[in-house]
Amino acid sequence: MKLYELIIIGAGPAGLTAGIYAARKKMDFIIITEDIGGMTKYSWDIENYLGYQFITGPELVEKFREHINEFNVEIREGQKVIEVLKDEENFKISTKTDTYFTKTIIIATGRRPKELNVKGEKEFRNKGITYCATCDAPLFRDKIVGVIGGGNSGLDAVLQLSRIAKKIYLIEIKDHLTGDFFVINKIKKIDKVEIFTNTKVVEIYGDKFVQGIKIIKNNEIIELKVDGLFVEIGSIPNSEIIDFVEKNQYNEIIVDCKNRTSHKGVFAAGDVTNVFAKQIIVACGEGAKAAISSFEYLKYL
Amino acid sequence: MEKKVIVYSTKTCPYCKLAKEFLKNNNIEFIDYDVGEDREKLEEMIKKSGQMGVPTIDIDGEIIVGFDKERLKQVLGI
Numbered sequence: 001m002k003l004y005e006l007i008i009i010g011a012g013p014a015g016l017t018a019g020i021y022a023a024r025k026k027m028d029f030i031i032i033t034e035d036i037g038g039m040t041k042y043s044w045d046i047e048n049y050l051g052y053q054f055i056t057g058p059e060l061v062e063k064f065r066e067h068i069n070e071f072n073v074e075i076r077e078g079q080k081v082i083e084v085l086k087d088e089e090n091f092k093i094s095t096k097t098d099t100y101f102t103k104t105i106i107i108a109t110g111r112r113p114k115e116l117n118v119k120g121e122k123e124f125r126n127k128g129i130t131y132c133a134t135c136d137a138p139l140f141r142d143k144i145v146g147v148i149g150g151g152n153s154g155l156d157a158v159l160q161l162s163r164i165a166k167k168i169y170l171i172e173i174k175d176h177l178t179g180d181f182f183v184i185n186k187i188k189k190i191d192k193v194e195i196f197t198n199t200k201v202v203e204i205y206g207d208k209f210v211q212g213i214k215i216i217k218n219n220e221i222i223e224l225k226v227d228g229l230f231v232e233i234g235s236i237p238n239s240e241i242i243d244f245v246e247k248n249q250y251n252e253i254i255v256d257c258k259n260r261t262s263h264k265g266v267f268a269a270g271d272v273t274n275v276f277a278k279q280i281i282v283a284c285g286e287g288a289k290a291a292i293s294s295f296e297y298l299k300y301l
Numbered sequence: 302m303e304k305k306v307i308v309y310s311t312k313t314c315p316y317c318k319l320a321k322e323f324l325k326n327n328n329i330e331f332i333d334y335d336v337g338e339d340r341e342k343l344e345e346m347i348k349k350s351g352q353m354g355v356p357t358i359d360i361d362g363e364i365i366v367g368f369d370k371e372r373l374k375q376v377l378g379i
Contacts, residue, residue, distance in 0.1 A: 041316075042315065043315075056315055056318075058316070058318060058319050126352040126353055126354040126366070127351075127352050127353060128353065130353075132314075134313050134314070134315070135311065135313065135314040135316065135317075135354075135355060136311070136354070136355065137311075138312065138313060138314075138335075138336070138337025138338075139311065139336060139337060139343060141337065141338075160313075164337075208351070209347075228353075
């Protein structure tokens with residue numbers, strides 16, 4: 001069985017940058033990933049990635065793809081890694097169909113949107129429930145909608161919807177909205193936005209499509225009729241595939257300044273880690289560091 | 302014979318843009334409905350696909366939800 005020097009898991013900004021660095025160092029490696037671009041694809045306006053005053057997520061991902069294709073990098077696209085195991089000094093990586101062996105790993109699996117985990121959520125996905133306000137907000141012209149989550153992404157959804165929907169309920173589980181002060185003030189001035197704090201969503205109901213939600217505020221169940229529901233309650237790290245590295249209380253993989261995890265030979269980069277600032281440009285930098293770190297590590301092995 | 306291709310999209314959806322670019326690059330003619338503006342077409346899309354995700358692409362009655370490059374290639378025979 002072939003033993004790689006490095007396997008990179010994930011092909012978002014972190015994984016792809018790691019790939020470019022590893023390719024330039026002529027390492028013997030592959031990238032295993034479900035898709036190219038990760039969560040970057042879902043960003044709409046990107047105005048803080050150096051070199052582009054303005055670019056959309058999908059366009060930036062196409063640039064990433066062109067860049068990585070300059071180097072003959074072997075990308076196993078469409079493969080989901082199920083688990084990473086120790087194999088004596090090396091590591092064994094399993095997907096549904098294949099098994100790979102490698103001396104070092106870079107975990108760059110990123111994050112995924114958090115789900116509400118309430119009754120009706122699975123049933124009505126794409127049938128009124130959406131996790132991408134940028135994509136779907138225009139479908140709700142003159143409709144009544146709910147936005148779950150009072151952080152920045154929830155507030156952003158409310159702003160987008162304020163020009164489209166007839167009525168917007170903003171629902172936050174904490175006792176206050178947690179997004180930027182400036183945006184909160186803006187939203188409080190919009191008449192058609194009704195804000196519920198200290199409020200929990202307990203059920204989404206409907207027929208073929210969403211018709212309403214049940215929420216609890218002050219121990220009282222309230223029913224709100226909505227045609228659409230935008231879930232914007234943050235994200236969680238895709239760190240379940242490995243269980244022998246240390247993680248923090250949020251399940252993020254803990255890395256040091258050289259992107260080393262608690263286990264020798266395992267590196268991690270980008271949003272799956274405890275790195276400060278979950279940003280595209282930060283993830284790129286982290287990916288670069290992880291690749292260099294893996295290269296250095298192999299040199300002295 | 303050429304297949305009739307209809308794309309139901311919104312202005313802001315990144316995948317709609319990618320899907321339309323993909324069709325253009327492959328010289329596939331298509332009709333594009335902005336379902337953010339056109340209520341009637343939105344209803345039509347929902348009726349056809351039983352859901353509200355965009356892009357929804359109708360190729361001679363075959364419905365593809367999302368930008369699924371492989372399926373598009375397969376259905377279009379390219």
